[in-house]
Amino acid sequence: MEPELGRLEDLPADYRETLTARHLVPLWPSLRAVLPPHVPARRTQPVHWAYAALRPLLMRAGELTPIEKAERRVLVLANPGHGLEKMQASAAMYLGMQLLLPGEWAPSHRHTPNAVRMVVEGEGAWTTVEGEKCLMQRGDLILTPTGLWHEHGHDGDAPVVWLDVLDLPLVYYMEASYVVPGARQAVRPEHGEHRWRRAGIAPSPVFTRSDKPFPLLRYPWAEVREALLQLAAESSGDEAVQVTYVNPETGADAQAILGFYALLLRPGQTLALPARSPAQVFHLIEGSARVEVAGQRFTLAPADTCCAPGFEPVTLTNLHPDAPSFVFIADESPLHRKLGVYEVRGG
Numbered sequence: 001m002e003p004e005l006g007r008l009e010d011l012p013a014d015y016r017e018t019l020t021a022r023h024l025v026p027l028w029p030s031l032r033a034v035l036p037p038h039v040p041a042r043r044t045q046p047v048h049w050a051y052a053a054l055r056p057l058l059m060r061a062g063e064l065t066p067i068e069k070a071e072r073r074v075l076v077l078a079n080p081g082h083g084l085e086k087m088q089a090s091a092a093m094y095l096g097m098q099l100l101l102p103g104e105w106a107p108s109h110r111h112t113p114n115a116v117r118m119v120v121e122g123e124g125a126w127t128t129v130e131g132e133k134c135l136m137q138r139g140d141l142i143l144t145p146t147g148l149w150h151e152h153g154h155d156g157d158a159p160v161v162w163l164d165v166l167d168l169p170l171v172y173y174m175e176a177s178y179v180v181p182g183a184r185q186a187v188r189p190e191h192g193e194h195r196w197r198r199a200g201i202a203p204s205p206v207f208t209r210s211d212k213p214f215p216l217l218r219y220p221w222a223e224v225r226e227a228l229l230q231l232a233a234e235s236s237g238d239e240a241v242q243v244t245y246v247n248p249e250t251g252a253d254a255q256a257i258l259g260f261y262a263l264l265l266r267p268g269q270t271l272a273l274p275a276r277s278p279a280q281v282f283h284l285i286e287g288s289a290r291v292e293v294a295g296q297r298f299t300l301a302p303a304d305t306c307c308a309p310g311f312e313p314v315t316l317t318n319l320h321p322d323a324p325s326f327v328f329i330a331d332e333s334p335l336h337r338k339l340g341v342y343e344v345r346g347g
Contacts, residue, residue, distance in 0.1 A: 005031055044090045044279045044309035045081035046296040051097075051120070051303035058099045058161065067104045074098045074164065079307055086169070089307050090279035092332045093258060094168040099161055100125050100154045108151035111179040113171040114255045117142040118163040118283060118328050119221075120303045124156015129217045131188040136160060139221025139285045141245055141328070145214050145255060149182050163283055163305065165330045167257040192216040196248040197223070215249050221285070225326065228264040232324065240271055242329075253334045261329040265289060265318035273314040277343040278332035280308045282316070287325025290317040300327075313346065 008016065008029040019026065033041065058075050067073060077095035082088040089095040094113075097120070100106060108128075117127060118141055125136040129150045134142050136152075144150040154160055171177045195203050196216050224243060232241045241264040245254040253259050259278075265271060265287070282291055284300040291298045292315040293308040299319070300306065308314050310332070318325040336342035 002032075002037055005029065039311055042279075042309045042311065043081040044079055044307065046293045046298070046306070046308055046312075047079050047081075048291075048296075048298040048300075048306040049077045049095075049304065050301070051305075052301065054097055055161070055303075058097055059159065062099050062101050062159065067101070067106060071109075072098060072106055073100070077305060077307075081309075088169045089281060090169075090309070090332065092167055092170040092335055093279065093281060093307075093330060094164070094166040095281060095305065095307075096164040096166075097161060098152075098164050099159060100152055101159055102154050102157050104154050105184075106152040108149050108182040108185055109179050110147055110149045110182065112146055112176050113166045113168040114146045114257060115144045115164060115166045116255070116258075116260060116330075117144065118165065118285075120161040120163055122156065122158055122160030124158070125152065125154040125160035125162075127152050128185050128187060131185050132190060132192065132217055133187045134191075134218040136162065137221065139225065139326075139328075141219040141221075141224075141260060143214055143217045143254060148214070149185055151185060161303075163328075165258065165260075165281070167255075167335075170257060170335070191218075193218045193220055193223075202248065214247065214254075216247065216254075219245055219254075224262050228262060228326065229324070232264050232266060237266065241266070255334070256338075257332070257335045259331050259333040261331075263316075263327040263329055265316060265325045265327065267323055268318055268321045270315060270317045273316065275311050275313045275345040276331075276333075277310045277341060278336045279310045280314065280329060280331040282306050282308070283328040283330075285326040285328055287323060288319040289325045289327060290319055291315070292317075311343075311345065 005028050061073055074096040076087045077089055078084045078087050079089050119136045119138050127134045127142050129144055130148045192215055228241055243262050245260040247254055283305045284302055289300045291306050294312045298306045
């Protein structure tokens with residue numbers, strides 16, 4: 001039986017006014033709001049962003065606002081539970097769909113939030129990160145980690161769109177979010193995805209060690225997809241088939257705050273995920289899938305995105321009876337583990 005706590009209005013008005021004048025707040029009337037019993041309070045709501053509805057609005061933004069006036073032409077996927085003005089998908093995740101048109105260049109800058117780009121459609125674009133030019137092809141994951149210079153350009157002839165995932169809400173809350181503009185980068189010949197192409201073998205410099213904290217910046221979808229198919233072929237029909245995007249030198253998560261994964265759903269498979277403390281984002285790369293969470297049911301077409309709050313079980317179903325579906329997942333697990341608050345309930 002939870003004790004009944006006193007209310008703010010139970011206190012005399014003069015006492016409350018004196019506390020306010022001295023920048024003091026009584027804890028007990030708000031204690032259950034910040035420390036609710038058993039399950040945390042969550043603003044993050046289940047929400048679905050359909051690419052078919054979003055894409056025309058993004059293309060219209062390309063007509064209305066030149067890149068010179070936008071710098072980054074993005075529509076933010078905002079979770080209504082946090083308020084649209086907060087531009088949050090969850091407590092620690094920001095999502096945005098970014099458009100780059102042929103011939104455009106999004107100027108070089110660096111910022112404190114970590115970012116990744118999941119390419120949604122189009123060919124011919126590239127992201128240069130600290131001088132390494134990363135081609136952008138559908139399904140590729142490209143890192144632009146904290147403090148690294150990056151810019152985007154487009155040499156193709158059709159629009160290119162990608163999904164941005166940043167830890168901006170957390171970095172902003174910490175009062176540590178800022179950007180520094182820069183000049184166009186000189187491109188170096190190296191490519192991390194070539195150096196780290198084979199599992200089990202690693203470059204080993206004889207005389208000097210690399211001091212790059214992010215040795216792999218582009219994770220090509222063609223190779224990730226092939227790895228998932230091989231895992232599926234070599235495992236039983238009811239096992240989950242998932243890979244984690246990691247730093248190949250350390251085996252740790254690719255970035256420090258958010259985690260990134262690719263999941264294969266076998267034809268017709270239903271996968272029940274246990275309730276975990278971090279919020280999750282599901283973005284469909286290929287196929288057709290259904291996501292069920294907290295009484296909501298979302299049908300995902302390619303390039304659709306949805307969000308699931310933490311502490312809720314999630315059920316994923318491949319709606320294709322004869323072909324796999326592929327899902328990109330982002331979550332807050334690395335942050336939760338570092339803070340010591342990571343939980344799994346059930347499952």
